[in-house]
Amino acid sequence: MSDETKAPTSDTSRHFxxxxxxxxxxxxKNGGEVVTRFPPEPNGYLHIGxxxxxxxxxxxxxxxxxxxxxxxxxxNPAKESDEYVENxxxxxxxxxxxxxxxxxxxxxxxxxxxxxxxxxxxxGHAYVCELTQEQWxxxxxxxxxxxxxxPFRDRMPAENLALFCRMKAxxxxxxxxxxxxxxxxxxxxxxFRDPVIYRILRVPHYHTGDMWCIxxxxxFAHPIEDAIEGITHSLCSLEFEVHRPLYDWVIDxxxxxGLLVVRNGHKIRPIQREFSRLNLPYTIMSKRSLIQxxxxxxxxxxxxxxxxxxxxxxxxxxxxxxIRAFLEAAxxxxxxxxxxxxxxxxxxxxxxxxxxxxxxxVLDPVKVVVDNYPEEQEEFFDAQNNPEEPxxxxxxxxxxxxxxxxxxxxxxxxxxxxFRMAPGQEVRLRYAxxxxxxxxxxxxxxxxxxxxxxxDPASRGGTAPDGRKVxxxxxxxxxxxxxxxxxxxxxxxFTVPDPMGDExxxxxxxxxxxxxxxxxxxxxxxxxxxxxxxxxxxxxxxxFCADTRASKPGVPVFNRTVTLRDSWAKIAPK
RNA sequence: UGCCCGAUAGUGUAAUGGUAGCACAACAGACUCUGAAUCUGUUUGUCUAGGUUCAAAUCCUAGUCGGGCAACCA
Numbered sequence: 001m002s003d004e005t006k007a008p009t010s011d012t013s014r015h016f017x018x019x020x021x022x023x024x025x026x027x028x029k030n031g032g033e034v035v036t037r038f039p040p041e042p043n044g045y046l047h048i049g050x051x052x053x054x055x056x057x058x059x060x061x062x063x064x065x066x067x068x069x070x071x072x073x074x075x076n077p078a079k080e081s082d083e084y085v086e087n088x089x090x091x092x093x094x095x096x097x098x099x100x101x102x103x104x105x106x107x108x109x110x111x112x113x114x115x116x117x118x119x120x121x122x123x124g125h126a127y128v129c130e131l132t133q134e135q136w137x138x139x140x141x142x143x144x145x146x147x148x149x150x151p152f153r154d155r156m157p158a159e160n161l162a163l164f165c166r167m168k169a170x171x172x173x174x175x176x177x178x179x180x181x182x183x184x185x186x187x188x189x190x191x192f193r194d195p196v197i198y199r200i201l202r203v204p205h206y207h208t209g210d211m212w213c214i215x216x217x218x219x220f221a222h223p224i225e226d227a228i229e230g231i232t233h234s235l236c237s238l239e240f241e242v243h244r245p246l247y248d249w250v251i252d253x254x255x256x257x258g259l260l261v262v263r264n265g266h267k268i269r270p271i272q273r274e275f276s277r278l279n280l281p282y283t284i285m286s287k288r289s290l291i292q293x294x295x296x297x298x299x300x301x302x303x304x305x306x307x308x309x310x311x312x313x314x315x316x317x318x319x320x321x322x323i324r325a326f327l328e329a330a331x332x333x334x335x336x337x338x339x340x341x342x343x344x345x346x347x348x349x350x351x352x353x354x355x356x357x358x359x360x361x362v363l364d365p366v367k368v369v370v371d372n373y374p375e376e377q378e379e380f381f382d383a384q385n386n387p388e389e390p391x392x393x394x395x396x397x398x399x400x401x402x403x404x405x406x407x408x409x410x411x412x413x414x415x416x417x418x419f420r421m422a423p424g425q426e427v428r429l430r431y432a433x434x435x436x437x438x439x440x441x442x443x444x445x446x447x448x449x450x451x452x453x454x455x456d457p458a459s460r461g462g463t464a465p466d467g468r469k470v471x472x473x474x475x476x477x478x479x480x481x482x483x484x485x486x487x488x489x490x491x492x493x494f495t496v497p498d499p500m501g502d503e504x505x506x507x508x509x510x511x512x513x514x515x516x517x518x519x520x521x522x523x524x525x526x527x528x529x530x531x532x533x534x535x536x537x538x539x540x541x542x543x544f545c546a547d548t549r550a551s552k553p554g555v556p557v558f559n560r561t562v563t564l565r566d567s568w569a570k571i572a573p574k
Numbered sequence: 575u576g577c578c579c580g581a582u583a584g585u586g587u588a589a590u591g592g593u594a595g596c597a598c599a600a601c602a603g604a605c606u607c608u609g610a611a612u613c614u615g616u617u618u619g620u621c622u623a624g625g626u627u628c629a630a631a632u633c634c635u636a637g638u639c640g641g642g643c644a645a646c647c648a
Binding site for chain 1: 575596612640641
């Protein structure tokens with residue numbers, strides 16, 4: 001095992017998980033093998049927070065030449081369904097990760113979990129408890145003082161076995177009996193105070209149907225699943241840290257029973273390690289609240305481009321590479337943090353700058369009449385598809401006497417340092433001609449309805465033969481060739497950084513009314529061929545993606561992924 | 575109040591007893607047929623107090639602040 005070749009490169013952070021695994025591999029632990037897992041519960045869609053766990057688990061496995069299992073953690077049938085399973089698979093594959101043949105369900109292991117529970121009972125490590133939940137609450141006690149043992153704690157194994165069997169057979173009502181691990185009622189760690197490991201739940205499971213009416217709890221099921229699959233590193237988020245001793249307890253019991261996997265002569269003893277979740281300002285990551293937004297139709301489904309879900313980011317136009325780069329840049333620690341949205345936006349711009357085709361589109365048009373350009377004439381210019389990537393070639397853009405430009409690219413009385421279009425101020429119409437405004441036409445209200453001016457015929461292509469410098473270059477579309485299309489401008493969904501932070505309110509109290517603005521934009525003809533999912537840079541405006549749902553052949557609808565950086569906006573006078 | 579975890583520029587993250595770096599953001603400049611991109615530069619940081627040590631962001635002690643834990647959820 002050469003760790004030289006697997007050492008992280010200088011541009012990836014040597015975060016503590018990466019170091020831990022590198023050390024284990026170097027020490028030859030588990031035969032140097034790395035097997036991780038991503039265990040979503042199929043009760044909702046994956047969001048960018050999950051993407052962090054996905055990138056860590058799949059990423060570490062990939063980096064160290066191992067594998068990562070995808071496992072549906074479906075031990076609570078009340079909330080789970082196949083709809084979610086399929087979407088989870090789609091999103092992870094889209095993110096760029098491959099679980100190969102290692103796709104599992106917790107439900108696959110129900111038999112073995114039951115058998116292990118029986119073995120625990122036989123060895124006096126578990127008992128059937130008849131206390132009600134309310135009673136138990138009192139017995140368990142509070143963290144600052146020890147709990148009291150359940151009156152059923154010392155029941156004989158044979159009796160426990162019989163009761164457990166009858167629980168399985170469906171002889172008892174939901175919530176009446178449960179199986180508890182017998183650990184330590186005095187432990188300062190609440191999770192050690194005889195935790196429930198099986199409960200009675202008469203809910204059909206989306207895969208096992210009504211085969212079971214008892215289901216294992218997460219704390220019992222998870223280590224078993226990891227152990228059975230020979231997981232070496234079980235990497236999860238911080239809230240499971242206090243569960244770790246219990247995780248280890250179950251693994252110890254399995255070890256005693258000789259149930260740990262032996263691979264290439266190495267007994268695989270899974271270890272759990274925890275990292276902090278991803279937090280982003282102005283959004284929410286709570287599955288429950290996300291479901292609420294969908295159900296209340298606050299957003300247009302799970303994949304609404306304002307949602308922090310992976311399908312939402314996808315529809316918005318984000319690339320998997322950008323999301324992976326963002327998560328790598330954000331790092332992995334145990335510190336509860338809030339990562340700046342600017343970093344995410346930086347990552348998507350960086351990716352799209354290299355890959356997105358350039359097109360011209362005017363989103364807030366004002367008409368410009370080129371007075372000295374022949375009425376019926378039209379001509380075509382070659383525009384680069386991507387100046388960052390010359391091999392992307394060119395496309396043809398039509399020009400005529402009347403064009404649209406952005407309203408904000410004109411000032412009748414130009415501000416200081418405004419070097420776009422203004423009376424008497426020469427500008428370049430990108431790829432076309434140099435142009436100088438001579439006068440404006442206004443309506444009764446004083447609003448500019450048209451701008452007039454003349455072009456320099458000798459500047460065809462955008463350069464003057466005399467080499468004179470023109471500071472401003474603006475985009476445009478030919479009125480007669482322009483096509484109106486629907487454009488959706490997205491902004492943050494909430495108006496405050498932490499919409500869940502106020503306990504007296506719900507996140508919907510902070511919805512941003514401006515989070516979606518639908519407008520009509522005028523685009524160059526080449527854009528009409530855009531197919532759903534195709535990404536573009538509208539020059540000088542931003543990155544846009546043809547919506548996968550609303551676009552029809554020849555009639556695209558564009559979603560704004562992110563604006564371009566705009567240093568003029570910062571200095572422009574108000 | 576008991577236990578667990580954490581604290582490094584505005585934000586996020588490195589430095590593993592030996593020169594506090596990087597990215598994003600901000601600011602300034604260069605360049606530019608995108609006020610984009612690119613390039614150059616600048617500002618800003620080890621929670622506090624003790625201790626160990628030739629040397630502490632790092633080790634120890636105490637404190638402060640923040641987060642988590644008391645579902646038959648995951």
